[in-house]
Amino acid sequence: xxxxxxxxxxxxxxxxxxxxxxxxxxxxxxxxxxxxxxxxxxxxxxxxxxxxxxxxxxxxxxxxxxxxxxxxxxxxxxxxxxxxxxxxxxxxxxxxxxxxxxxxxxxxxxxxxxxxxxxxxxxx
Numbered sequence: 001x002x003x004x005x006x007x008x009x010x011x012x013x014x015x016x017x018x019x020x021x022x023x024x025x026x027x028x029x030x031x032x033x034x035x036x037x038x039x040x041x042x043x044x045x046x047x048x049x050x051x052x053x054x055x056x057x058x059x060x061x062x063x064x065x066x067x068x069x070x071x072x073x074x075x076x077x078x079x080x081x082x083x084x085x086x087x088x089x090x091x092x093x094x095x096x097x098x099x100x101x102x103x104x105x106x107x108x109x110x111x112x113x114x115x116x117x118x119x120x121x122x123x124x
Contacts, residue, residue, distance in 0.1 A: 008035050010057020014050040016103075021050035051099050055092045062088035 013026040013034075020041045025034030038053070040046045066085045069078055 007057070008037055010061070012037060012054040012057055014054040014099075016047070021046050023050055023054050047103055048100065051096050051103075055096050058092045059089060062092070 008025050011026040012023055014021055014023045016022075020039050022039050023037040025037060027034040040050050040053075062085045065088070066082065069081050069085075071078075073081070
């Protein structure tokens, strides 16, 4: 297995705009200036798809690390490495869940604001 990848290096992040959900390379030194990876048009599953795609580099790195573990190491040493890989995957999954909850909360707040706006219009 080679370690050469042909994709944009991670980490990636996603955001929502009028066009849909955009996946970007996350540049910590220049937030918002990373490479644009893709745009996913809006549909019911688009947000979950974008967040899963954004988590792909971290999950790939953990899986590659797992695949490249030296099988000649003693079992206890391999278990320690497996544990580290497992923690990396668990962290990526927790981030996906946190992003999803934050997005759901944002949607609830937007719905409430919209309902308040409609109520104010009805009162006029």
